[in-house]
Amino acid sequence: MRAVRLHAFGPADNLTPERTDTPAPGPGQVRIAVAAAGVHLLDTALREGHRGPAPALPELPTIPGREVAGTVEALGPGTDTAWLGRRVVVHLGFAPGGYAEYAVADADRLHPVPPHLDAAEAVAMIGTGRTTLGILQFADLGPDSVALVPAAAGGIGTLLVQYAKNAGATVIALAGGPAKTALAAANGADLAVDYTDPDWPASVRAHLDALGRPGATVLFDSVGGTAAHAALRLLAPGALHLVFGWSGGPVPLTDDDRADLDARGITTHQVLGPAMLRRAGGDDPIRTLETRALAEAAAGRLRPALQRYPLAEAAAAHRALETRGTTGKVVLEP
Incomplete structure (x- = not known):
């Protein structure tokens, strides 16, 4: 089969398209x-040799990729025959193998792909979508909410x-450059601001003043750094600061900043990991999310943005993702 393999940790160019053996499904598995x-930022970290939240680095050589969708075309021993021929999507967890024409997965992790969703959309929802729904467990959004969303594209x-617009909230989107702010506006943002413009906080403040609002009620923060530092100043008393990423580095808070946040009653939650799973509940909280x-995508309430690359261009996809040159979920298509 055709696949993309990694023989040595390092830069994106180490991702090599090549031919390799087609995997055989084991007991309880499907091919x-x-x-x-799907391509995820964690994939780029693992490729460089940084395990991040993964329990360990993969053994080399490896086929990266942890999210796949396609059609079940072979069954392992003891696997329910009802899966054969079905369109499915699955998150492989920390087991790699997705950047290939064929991948093996445990049957008990499979989800049928809802009608009217293509494979790329299903991949976006099984990973990025589940994380989004997990984050949203911490924010009770409604018509009185003002959501501030960095990295909104x-x-x-x-x-x-x-989701915030569907809930009736006012949405202020921050994105880098005209193309990305246009995408955020097309998704329903009431205000889409280019945060590469150093005056962007003034634009947001003017919009809040025009609404008669003292500030945003929730900051969905995947960026950190100076952008989050400025955004925190735009929060209303009692607002939520939900943290789920640090692409811009740590937030440079001084003692005075911390005192100000405490005085305004701003609550910060680190929402990834155990906290998210506890809120999801059930015997299998990841599967619940x-x-x-x-279901949200199948009902048309959420529509993932996608940036598609051919499988052989996995290295280009990694470079674009690392340099913030992408919009939406990055997906490889064999």
Whole structure:
């Protein structure tokens, strides 16, 4: 089969398209003819040799990729025959293997792909979508809410904008450059601001003043850094600061900043990991969030933004993702 393999940790150019053996499904597993494979920032970290939240680095050589959708074309021993021929989507967890024409997955992790969703959309929802639904558990959005969304043209940001608008909230989107602010506006943002413009906080403040609002009620923060520092100043008393990423580095808070946040009653939550899973509840909270995310897309309430690359251009996809040159979820298609 055709696949993209990594023989040595390092830059994106180490991702090599090549031929390799087609995997065989084991007991309780299926083999999927892959139609779309998700690319995640964690994939880029693992490629460089940084394990991040993963329990360990993969053994080399490896086929990266942890999210796939396609059609079940072979079954392992003891696997329910009802899966054969079905369109499915699955998050492989920390087991790699997605950047390929075929991938093996445990049958008990599979989800049927809802009608009217293509494979790339399903891949976006099984990973990015489930994380978005997990984040939203911490924010009770409604008509009185004002949501401030940095990275609003990214995979999660796009879905946050749509969900908040569906809930009746006022949405202020921050994105880098005219193309990305236009995308955020098309997704329903009431105001879309280019945060590469150093005067962007003044534009947001003017909009809040025009609404008669003292500030935003929730900051969905995947960026950190100076952008989050400025955004925190735009929060209303009692607002929520929900943190789920640090692409811009740590927020440079001084002692005076912390005292100001305490005085205004701003609550910060680190929402990834155990905190998110506790809120999802159930015997399998990850699967609960995956099911919710696919249902939102199937109902048309959430529409993932996608940036598609051919499988052989996985290295280009990694470079674009690392340099913030992408919009929406990055997907490889064999």
